[in-house]
Amino acid sequence: MENSIEIKAEEINFxxxxxxxxxxxxxxIYENQVTALIGPSGCGKSTFIRLLNRMNDLIPHSRVEGKIxxxxxxxxxxxxxxxxxxxxxxxxxxKPNPFPKTIFENVSYGLEVKGIRxxxxxxxxxxxxxxxxxxxxEVKDRLHDSALGLSGxxxxxxxxxxCLAVEPHxxxxxxxxxxxxxxxxxxxxxxxxxxxxxxxxxxVTHNMQQAARISDFTAFLYLGELIEFGLTExxxxxxxxxxxxxxxxxxxx
Amino acid sequence: MLVEEKITSLKHELIEYATxxxxxxxxxxxxxxxxxxxxxxxxxxxxxxxxxxxxxKVDEICMALIAQYQPKGKGLRTILMSYxxxxxxxxxxxxxxxxxxxxxxxxxxxxxxxYVKDVLKMAEITRGMLKDSxxxxxxxxxxxxxxxxxxxxxxxDLRRVNRREIIGSMCAECSIMEVGxxxxxxxxxxxxxxxxxxxxxxxxxxxxxxxxxxxxxDKM
Numbered sequence: 001m002e003n004s005i006e007i008k009a010e011e012i013n014f015x016x017x018x019x020x021x022x023x024x025x026x027x028x029i030y031e032n033q034v035t036a037l038i039g040p041s042g043c044g045k046s047t048f049i050r051l052l053n054r055m056n057d058l059i060p061h062s063r064v065e066g067k068i069x070x071x072x073x074x075x076x077x078x079x080x081x082x083x084x085x086x087x088x089x090x091x092x093x094x095k096p097n098p099f100p101k102t103i104f105e106n107v108s109y110g111l112e113v114k115g116i117r118x119x120x121x122x123x124x125x126x127x128x129x130x131x132x133x134x135x136x137x138e139v140k141d142r143l144h145d146s147a148l149g150l151s152g153x154x155x156x157x158x159x160x161x162x163c164l165a166v167e168p169h170x171x172x173x174x175x176x177x178x179x180x181x182x183x184x185x186x187x188x189x190x191x192x193x194x195x196x197x198x199x200x201x202x203x204v205t206h207n208m209q210q211a212a213r214i215s216d217f218t219a220f221l222y223l224g225e226l227i228e229f230g231l232t233e234x235x236x237x238x239x240x241x242x243x244x245x246x247x248x249x250x251x252x253x
Numbered sequence: 254m255l256v257e258e259k260i261t262s263l264k265h266e267l268i269e270y271a272t273x274x275x276x277x278x279x280x281x282x283x284x285x286x287x288x289x290x291x292x293x294x295x296x297x298x299x300x301x302x303x304x305x306x307x308x309x310k311v312d313e314i315c316m317a318l319i320a321q322y323q324p325k326g327k328g329l330r331t332i333l334m335s336y337x338x339x340x341x342x343x344x345x346x347x348x349x350x351x352x353x354x355x356x357x358x359x360x361x362x363x364x365x366x367x368y369v370k371d372v373l374k375m376a377e378i379t380r381g382m383l384k385d386s387x388x389x390x391x392x393x394x395x396x397x398x399x400x401x402x403x404x405x406x407x408x409x410d411l412r413r414v415n416r417r418e419i420i421g422s423m424c425a426e427c428s429i430m431e432v433g434x435x436x437x438x439x440x441x442x443x444x445x446x447x448x449x450x451x452x453x454x455x456x457x458x459x460x461x462x463x464x465x466x467x468x469x470x471d472k473m
Binding site: 190193209212213232233236237 | 255256313316317320321322323
């Protein structure tokens with residue numbers, strides 16, 4: 001299978017103060033594919049995904065070494081505009097975090113930040129984003145109600161719509177189904193499978209079966225190291241590393 | 254892709270595999286009748302390699318589906334049955350190669366029309382059985398599957414008659430011993446393909462109805 005590389009991480013080390021959380025990670029993320037990061041708590045998967053749009057910048061006393069190339073540029077270079085980077089590399093978090101505003105405003109907010117003023121353009125974009133996030137039908141009659149009145153699954157899809165509105169190239173999902181019931185989980189999983197036609201997706205998940213179901217590539221991290229990376233169907237059937245096999249079969253973690 | 258779509262594409266893979274095997278049977282019988290060496294060699298060299306590649310690919314798909322999706326109920330039965338059908342198809346392909354190899358040894362001898370007549374009939378019914386067994390799997394049609402199982406008796410009867418005739422002739426005329434044994438071998442291989450088609454149908458009935466019919470299990 002030929003895939004072009006969207007993001008390339010080279011020799012990434014990351015430190016929280018003196019504690020090293022990531023050790024010499026080299027990883028390629030392929031375009032229009034779903035890459036899952038799995039591993040026990042504290043393995044560094046969330047730390048790694050947050051580096052991809054520099055969310056870790058905000059953590060005091062943290063330090064990163066190495067390079068992450070995205071669209072031909074190392075994202076840690078000084079001249080990189082972080083706001084623009086985060087528009088191109090969007091993120092959806094574990095707990096749905098809609099703004100305490102209306103459903104419409106939640107999606108239109110990013111567009112306004114981007115400087116779009118034309119009402120019609122904003123409206124069209126809001127509708128198409130809600131549609132793409134498979135939420136439009138459920139909310140079209142209550143666009144101006146508070147987003148906080150939506151169910152957990154709907155709130156998470158709203159957060160996805162909010163992320164889509166600013167037209168990212170990559171979407172990072174940090175345990176997006178952790179606080180959802182099985183039905184909402186299935187709808188988010190189906191949505192991710194649909195979105196990968198248009199976006200590159202990286203997902204951190206504690207749920208190994210979720211990684212198996214929806215990802216094309218899987219990276220297994222342990223104690224800050226990348227133990228194994230490869231096609232999901234290979235990782236889950238014939239892993240090369242003994243440690244991956246033991247983690248998958250529940251012997252540790 | 255959702256697991257349902259993956260199962261559909263697994264079925265498509267098996268259809269392609271079965272079409273290849275059907276073609277192998279067809280070519281080896283045509284090669285036998287028309288003494289067409291090219292066809293026989295095609296079966297033995299090109300087609301068999303392709304059949305082996307299919308077997309490995311389907312094995313991998315089935316294993317990955319179970320590991321990735323942990324299917325339950327009918328989804329699980331379909332994948333497990335696909336795994337078994339895959340094995341049956343590979344064995345059928347081997348039998349087709351056996352037929353081609355034997356037919357190749359008969360290329361230089363004059364046609365034995367009277368003995369090959371029944372073999373042809375058997376081959377025709379058997380090809381239909383294979384085709385319908387795969388159709389019954391794809392369409393999840395247990396009625397068609399049961400019909401295929403019945404046709405196996407016709408093939409068995411034909412083989413019995415054919416065998417008796419050839420053995421009779423061999424007893425009367427020693428010189429045809431070698432050719433007679435070759436034709437018996439071909440008939441035996443066709444009969445095994447029919448048996449394997451029946452196996453597929455028994456698995457289809459299990460997949461659709463969850464009912465075990467092989468080894469007359471329901472009467473045990």
